[in-house]
Amino acid sequence: MSNACRRVMFVVLAMVLTLALGLAPRPAAAQTEIVLMTWGGAFHDAFQAVKADIEKAADVKLTFVTQTGAAGGLSRLEAQKANPQVDLWTSIVSTADAGLKSGVVEPLPVAQIPNLKSVPDYLVTPAGTAIWSSLRGIFYRADKVPFEIKTWEDLWDARLKGLVSTSFILDKGNFLIMASLISGGSERDIDKGFERVKALKPNLALFYKTDSESIKFLQAGEAGVAGWGILPNVYKLLGPGSQYRFVVPAKPQFMAPIPISLVKGRPNRAAALRVIDAILAPAVQEKLVENLGSVPANRTAKAPAKIRDFVPPLDNVYKVDWGYVNTHFAEWESRWNREIQTR
Amino acid sequence: MSRRAAALLVLPAIAVLAVFVAAMALTGLTSFAADAGRWSVKHYVRLVSDSHYLGYLWRSFRIAAYCTPITLLLGYPVALVMATASSGVRLGLTLLLVVQFFTSYVIRAYALMLVLGNNGVVNRALLALGVVDQPLTLMYNEFGVAVSLVLLPMPFMVFPIYSVLKNVEPNLEAAATSLGADRLRVFWHVTFPLTLPGVVAGVVLVFLFDLTAYIMPGLLGGGYFDMVANVIYDQAMEVRDQSFAAAISMVLLVATLAVLYLTTRWGARYAEPPRE
Numbered sequence: 001m002s003n004a005c006r007r008v009m010f011v012v013l014a015m016v017l018t019l020a021l022g023l024a025p026r027p028a029a030a031q032t033e034i035v036l037m038t039w040g041g042a043f044h045d046a047f048q049a050v051k052a053d054i055e056k057a058a059d060v061k062l063t064f065v066t067q068t069g070a071a072g073g074l075s076r077l078e079a080q081k082a083n084p085q086v087d088l089w090t091s092i093v094s095t096a097d098a099g100l101k102s103g104v105v106e107p108l109p110v111a112q113i114p115n116l117k118s119v120p121d122y123l124v125t126p127a128g129t130a131i132w133s134s135l136r137g138i139f140y141r142a143d144k145v146p147f148e149i150k151t152w153e154d155l156w157d158a159r160l161k162g163l164v165s166t167s168f169i170l171d172k173g174n175f176l177i178m179a180s181l182i183s184g185g186s187e188r189d190i191d192k193g194f195e196r197v198k199a200l201k202p203n204l205a206l207f208y209k210t211d212s213e214s215i216k217f218l219q220a221g222e223a224g225v226a227g228w229g230i231l232p233n234v235y236k237l238l239g240p241g242s243q244y245r246f247v248v249p250a251k252p253q254f255m256a257p258i259p260i261s262l263v264k265g266r267p268n269r270a271a272a273l274r275v276i277d278a279i280l281a282p283a284v285q286e287k288l289v290e291n292l293g294s295v296p297a298n299r300t301a302k303a304p305a306k307i308r309d310f311v312p313p314l315d316n317v318y319k320v321d322w323g324y325v326n327t328h329f330a331e332w333e334s335r336w337n338r339e340i341q342t343r
Numbered sequence: 344m345s346r347r348a349a350a351l352l353v354l355p356a357i358a359v360l361a362v363f364v365a366a367m368a369l370t371g372l373t374s375f376a377a378d379a380g381r382w383s384v385k386h387y388v389r390l391v392s393d394s395h396y397l398g399y400l401w402r403s404f405r406i407a408a409y410c411t412p413i414t415l416l417l418g419y420p421v422a423l424v425m426a427t428a429s430s431g432v433r434l435g436l437t438l439l440l441v442v443q444f445f446t447s448y449v450i451r452a453y454a455l456m457l458v459l460g461n462n463g464v465v466n467r468a469l470l471a472l473g474v475v476d477q478p479l480t481l482m483y484n485e486f487g488v489a490v491s492l493v494l495l496p497m498p499f500m501v502f503p504i505y506s507v508l509k510n511v512e513p514n515l516e517a518a519a520t521s522l523g524a525d526r527l528r529v530f531w532h533v534t535f536p537l538t539l540p541g542v543v544a545g546v547v548l549v550f551l552f553d554l555t556a557y558i559m560p561g562l563l564g565g566g567y568f569d570m571v572a573n574v575i576y577d578q579a580m581e582v583r584d585q586s587f588a589a590a591i592s593m594v595l596l597v598a599t600l601a602v603l604y605l606t607t608r609w610g611a612r613y614a615e616p617p618r619e
Binding site: 069072074075172206209220222330343 | 395453456457460461462482483484561562565566567569577579580581582583584
């Protein structure tokens with residue numbers, strides 16, 4: 001090939017390249033990316049189902065990162081404190097409070113989130129606003145349990161010998177608090193709870209640390225009852241023909257508001273607040289709770305019809321003093337391991 | 344290769360080591376952190392004065408101490424078969440171990456539950472044969488955890504021994520046989536001593552795997568047989584007492600280093616060929 005030929009080819013190639021670059025679609029102005037840290041499994045699926053709605057309403061690109069548990073999420077935020085990589089974080093109330101105290105979460109600017117006007121005051125704290133409330137109860141296998149469980153006290157029934165599983169770690173000792181309440185105590189009088197759980201030992205098969213473990217143990221037939229069940233995780237296993245049952249005992253009732261918190265030190269604070277507002281919009285709320293079997297935080301949104309089948313009127317929901325629990329949790333954990341989690 | 348080029352090649356390793364040492368140093372510092380920015384040994388005092396927490400350390404060392412030799416007893420014959428069998432058998436065994444090695448611990452734990460659980464294969468067989476009338480408790484106790492700690496780290500034992508075995512000079516065994524030694528004597532006096540470097544490597548790896556086990560005691564112990572790694576996690580993540588968790592970690596680290604030192608000293612003494 002002659003030099004002249006090479007020059008012509010070079011010029012043609014350069015023209016084609018210039019034309020291609022000129023005609024190529026230009027990327028739209030990059031959207032603000034908001035990173036939301038939440039749980040995997042049913043929770044991730046529920047958020048995924050409303051992702052497009054939130055992105056459209058808040059004009060952001062929403063990215064999810066998974067935490068294994070709320071405590072794990074908090075540890076990650078603390079490790080990233082100097083350079084946070086997450087904008088929003090879902091957890092449980094006690095852990096969100098700990099996040100606020102440790103300075104990884106900033107107080108929620110209530111006035112900047114219009115949909116908060118439809119959220120009851122008791123669901124909004126400086127550490128975050130609830131985006132739904134998740135019911136706690138007893139999850140069990142009807143083919144393993146010889147009677148219909150209706151109350152917390154039923155867990156102590158001798159017919160459940162060696163069939164009950166439970167957890168101390170999950171929900172920060174809430175099972176122990178329940179045991180104390182049904183024995184006339186409370187989180188401030190926890191001795192009654194310890195005595196009551198000691199009496200449960202003949203029925204106890206094993207202990208789980210995460211909600212997914214509780215389900216796996218039931219599915220494997222290693223336990224017949226998860227004494228502390230979290231409805232969103234098992235919601236999809238329920239229904240006609242299912243061998244699984246979920247009971248929300250009438251008294252005391254426990255409902256965990258799931259807060260979303262604003263992580264301190266991120267550049268796109270305003271966009272993150274728009275995302276919170278979008279999550280609290282009634283249409284998004286209804287889609288979220290439909291997938292999770294939960295109660296919406298926005299009072300104008302409706303709870304899914306399916307949970308009305310087995311959830312009694314929620315007029316006995318107990319409000320745990322998580323501040324008190326946080327200050328005594330280490331002592332309770334040590335005592336639980338010595339007195340309960342031993343054979 | 345110039346010294347400069349050699350130094351450049353070593354740099355990534357030094358960087359990795361530096362991160363590791365820095366993490367250990369930070370953990371060490373955290374273990375001495377007390378309230379209001381002061382330093383204290385109170386977390387160590389709490390650990391050594393509380394038999395409950397010392398018990399977790401003791402049970403972790405105890406279970407590692409007896410599961411490791413069992414893994415060796417079961418793993419050595421597998422390595423021996425791999426080194427002497429046909430290439431097809433060797434490939435099959437290697438695949439089995441590799442697949443096991445690359446399968447998630449959680450999945451392996453649930454697989455063991457299907458074997459050892461109340462509705463597991465073992466209990467169903469025993470019930471069907473009329474050997475027992477109630478399922479045996481094979482999990483949610485030390486036994487279940489021990490079974491998992493014998494079986495799961497098997498590749499860590501088999502592969503180091505196999506890598507040494509396949510390089511053992513066959514003429515040495517043939518010479519011993521020709522001098523009248525039976526197969527057992529050949530194995531005990533010739534083959535086994537030559538494979539001691541692999542045995543020591545396998546023992547160290549399996550011991551450390553067992554000692555720091557987290558998922559297996561968590562799932563197969565059912566809360567009744569937590570080990571020291573579970574306690575460290577609970578203290579750090581759930582109770583949020585990072586300093587106490589760091590103190591337990593440092594004690595575990597020092598104890599582990601001591602065991603490692605003694606094992607490698609022992610290995611060096613027996614694994615090196617005698618000098619003329």
